[in-house]
Amino acid sequence: MITYYRDGDVLVTSTGIRMDGRDYRLSELARVWHSRGRRQWSAVAGRGVLGLAVLVPVLIGAIGISIAVLVEASTAVTIALVGGGILIGLVALPLADVLLEFVDRSHDRGSHPLEIWAEVRGTRVLLLRSNNRQRFGQIYRALQRALDQDTVSQGDQA
Known part of the structure; x- marks a missing residue:
C-alpha cells in the first residue's frame, strides 16, 4: 500500500x-x-480592512507633511509637522510588514x-x-x- x-x-x-x-x-x-x-465576503472584507490599516498611517504622515508645506506657520511648527509626518510613516513600516503577512495568509486561504x-x-x-x-x-x-x-x-x- x-x-x-x-x-x-x-x-x-x-x-x-x-x-x-x-x-x-x-x-x-x-x-x-x-x-x-x-464567495466568503468576510474574507474579502478582512483583506480590505488590512489594506486600509496599512495605508492609514502613510496617509496621516502625508497629510501632516502637506499641511506643514501649505500652512504659513513658524519654522518650529513646520519642522514639527514634517518630523511628525515622517515619524508616523516610519512607524508604519514594521506594522505594514506584519499586516502584509496577514494579507498573504488570507490569499492562501482564498475567498x-x-x-x-x-x-x-x-x-x-x-x-x-x-x-x-x-x-x-x-x-x-x-x-x-x-x-x-x-x-x-x-x-x-x-
Missing part, C-alpha cells in the same frame, strides 16, 4: 481514502471533481472554499471542503495520483 497524503483528517492511499471520517475504496469512486464554493466531490454508488458525495488552497491542492493531487495508479493497476489485471 502506498500513502499519497496523510494529515490528521485525511488519508489517501493506493487502496482507498479517508476524508471527513468516512472511508471509501478507490474502486467505489466512479467520478471525482473539484469545485469552488460560494472561496474549495470542495472535492465524488460519485459513489450513483450518489454525489462531498468528500472535502477546505479554505486552505495549498492543503486542498496537495490532497487533490494525491487523490488523482491514487486514482491514476488504481486505473493502471486495473488495466494490468485485465
Whole structure:
C-alpha cells in the first residue's frame, strides 16, 4: 500500500481514502471533481480592512507633511509637522510588514472554499471542503495520483 497524503483528517492511499471520517475504496469512486464554493465576503472584507490599516498611517504622515508645506506657520511648527509626518510613516513600516503577512495568509486561504466531490454508488458525495488552497491542492493531487495508479493497476489485471 502506498500513502499519497496523510494529515490528521485525511488519508489517501493506493487502496482507498479517508476524508471527513468516512472511508471509501478507490474502486467505489466512479467520478471525482473539484469545485469552488460560494464567495466568503468576510474574507474579502478582512483583506480590505488590512489594506486600509496599512495605508492609514502613510496617509496621516502625508497629510501632516502637506499641511506643514501649505500652512504659513513658524519654522518650529513646520519642522514639527514634517518630523511628525515622517515619524508616523516610519512607524508604519514594521506594522505594514506584519499586516502584509496577514494579507498573504488570507490569499492562501482564498475567498472561496474549495470542495472535492465524488460519485459513489450513483450518489454525489462531498468528500472535502477546505479554505486552505495549498492543503486542498496537495490532497487533490494525491487523490488523482491514487486514482491514476488504481486505473493502471486495473488495466494490468485485465
